[in-house]
Amino acid sequence: MAAIYIDGKAYEVTPGKNLLETCLTLGFNLPYFCWHPAMGSVGACRQCAIKLFKDEQDTNGRLVMSCMESVRDNMYLSVNDPIAKAFRSQVIEWLMTNHPHDCAVCDEGGSCHLQDMTVMTGHTYRRFQYKKRTYKNQYLGPFINHEMNRCIQCYRCVRFYKDYAGGKDLDVFAAHDHVYFGRAQDGILENEFSGNLAEVCPTGVFTDKTLKEHYTRKWDMTMAPSICQHCSLGCNIIAGERYGELRQITNRFNGEVNGYFICDRGRFGYEFVNSINRIQQPLIRSKIPDATDKQSLYNHLTETLSNNKVIGIGSPRASLESNFALMQLVGKENFYQGISENEAQLMRTVLSTVNSGHIHTPTLKETESADAVLILGEDLTNSAPRLALALRQAVQKKPFENAQQINIPSWHDAALREFAQQEKGALFIAYPTQTKLDEIASDSRYISPDDIARLGFAIANYLNNTAPALGDMDDDTLTLARHIADILKKAERPLIICGTSLCSEAILKAASNIAFALGTEDKKASLCFVVPECNSMGLAMMQAPSLNRAAEVLKKGEADTVIIVENDLYRRGAKKDIDSFFNHCKQLIVLDHLHNDTTNQANVLIPVGTFAEADGTIVNNEGRAQCFFQVFMPKNENLRESWRWLDEFRQFKNGVSREDLTTPDDLMAEMVELMPQFKGAETVAPPADFRIAGQKIPREPHRYSGRTAMLANINVSEPKPPEDPDSALSYTMEGYKGMPPAPLIPFYWAPGWNSVQSLNKYQAEVGGPLHGGDPGKRLFPENAVTENAFLNNISPAFKPSPGEWLLVPLPHIFGSEELSIYTPGIAQRSPRPYIAINKHDAANLNISENDIMQMQIKDQYYYDLPAKINDELPNGLAGIPFNIPGLGGIDWPATGILTKAAI
């Protein structure tokens, strides 16, 4: 601890930070632009000036940039010194000489850091009478809008885009007073994290283009804490609504998960909520007309549920509550996971490893500080994007630590990067084809899934010779394995990453073996699993049998009615198998929010709420249970949570009376009681009856406008605002105005701080955890619970078999995920169907780029796909974009016969 004196008052602070961070943590309103808590300082904007004194006697002092000074013991400084204040206000005045008169038409307005800082420094009237500099704007693609006149040259955008996220196509051009931040030419911003520019840029240069389509000021949105539904990492988000439409997703800080940034799929993939493809009304397809009201639906279901043999199919994209409510309705023995046997088996392997207690499951934050990383069989940028961003920080860790040895402070971004130059920490990737992270990797190998696993087993065996060995190891693999093993062994914080993308159990086992071999009882090795969907982990923890088992039961006639909750089965297996599944059910009851191939087959179709219209809990890849809260009450009262419908259906079957219907809190408590593996999940967020000073937490900012006019066109007497009995949040602007508990933060705002930068006030220490700890509860055991037993699943080295190709699913950040594809911009950036093959294979087949190839899977169906010649893919492998529109209905893993299509 160091003692510093600010304006004559003594404070105890942590040394090693910079003064700006420290002052903000202490609650001072000190303006800044270029410093960013996750990106450190460069001292570019000169906004954070304070007075620093030599000692107690010094009365003159000198102006310094607080973001460029380390905290030391016995420092005397002044934030409110008149000269420092005048300096700060002059800096703003200079910035304003060129700033356009745009606030009224600027999407940043109302959540603008520049507005806040201008007000904070007290600059009000323009004295400068000369002309303003102007710029031309660029087209930057479907996600980000560019309005360059508003730039204040803080350099945050390029620092984030290039240095932090590894982007190549945004840069700074020209010089002195007319620097330009943009692309070399108009065009789509390629980086997968471009959306963060909207939050990183303190002005309205980069703004969210999807928000612009239905523009709403921050103060006018009804917002709730939520969880991203588009991959297994569970980034925390804030979702905002106005006029019954979901309008914006922004990052919600969680120090252990996503920190300050989310990926573009998470930020822009929300538009499925507003899709015209939403199911609006319950349908009973045997009736004419098929649209029906609640009462006839209930009558119909009473009959079906009490007479038929019913099974339930859960979903990895439905909440724990919804899956559990279905399980309670149909009975534990009749509940199935709704994923293929192969995927279920992969998830069982993952769970048995994490439950063994012999490995450490790292948080996303922890992956950022790994000093040696091995990725086995994952293209993280496409399968778990935020993790790829974390690894870009991890490879910087080692060089930055070296820099600290010559006393460069950890926040001094420019100096650190200058010191590190191109040096990178160790990162090894084994994947069938190129990935975006290859550019920062020490070594990448393009090998088949089996060979990836063999490499893994070889590393594990080298680390610990009791681990199973490859019988026939070639020298090449051996040398590489030894090299990687040595580096992992030497590393202080090694990290192994693998996942389910390649559908290979052997890879998971090989990775587990490495972690087992690497770890000791006191220092377990970090092993991070990437799993398919947002609640895959939660569903797997329910330990139900797979979809294939359900199909068998149906075929045997042991069941005739199926209830499917939020699951499009055509994404889960071969089309033929799913067709036959549906042919075997007498009644198909489907609950979902969007029409899809499965809902088309339903006899009874029930609309449900999306994540924005429902409360729920999901479990991410690290076993962290997290709650998302309903953002708004939909006008259409049919759009209810799946669990609410299913829970209500219990009265038709199990004779539960209406009064006994549960609240989400009770449902969760019941779940934990029945399945102790979920213990802790019920305590993720404060219960529904939680109050502060007798008040709920308002979802709306205190300046929410239009309450007496929004609905006045329908009826001039305002309706009573909807009530929320399910959570401690209210749908109005009335309620507790102070700091809400971390899991319940609906938006960031503090007096004088309207932009996202107000987050500073919500953190116990700037850049550190939120007050009261970061939200979410990790469910995996931390202590060893099983014998440390190496897993064995060694397959022979991959050999291409003539005439048959091993098909590998290639995930795409834009396109492979079911829901985000409804955002037009994401659909635009999704690849068209293709088949990637090696150039030797292409030459043998006499194929050139874009020729149409015919792919036949298991003598059943054909796909005609344009060829993409790929230099990296090993011979005998063909890459297919995973589950993009037009390429669903494949039962992975698959092999196929490729021929040149006859024209």
Add this chain to the structure above:
Amino acid sequence: MISILRTIGLTFLHMFRKRETIQYPEEKVVLHPRWRGRIVLTRDPDMGERCVGCYLCAAACPVDCISLQATEDENGRRYPEFFRINFSRCIFCGYCEEACPTYAIQLIPDFEMAEYDRQNLVYEKEDLLINSEGKYPGYNYYKVAGLAAGIKAKGEGDNEEPPVDIHSLLP
């Protein structure tokens, strides 16, 4: 006693004064131009809609009786898709006019808005928009803003330099 007599006297004298009460509605009230009555949305000198849908009036309104939705035309010019004022709630405080950065929303000297049905006091954009610049003639927000929205090209607004050449460093 004296004061009572004085009061009666004064009251009596008032009978001979000029009347303040007028025979409304036969006789019309003279209102000053800044009198705060019925709210209108005005147009700019080019007769384009002045309102840019910035939501500031809505935020300033103490009774929250303004609601609107901003949208854009093909040139990027912002305008309200709908604009609604619930006059049964309005207290004619004029905060909206004060907040408006474009002079679009103005309170005018007209109070004859009485309705038998309260629902009729809900005015939509069609009811609010007038074909006039109102009290502030000559102002066109887009001429002074940096945004190019079909009114002017970049660098052609009031007090603007021509756009920067970003290739100025090239030899």
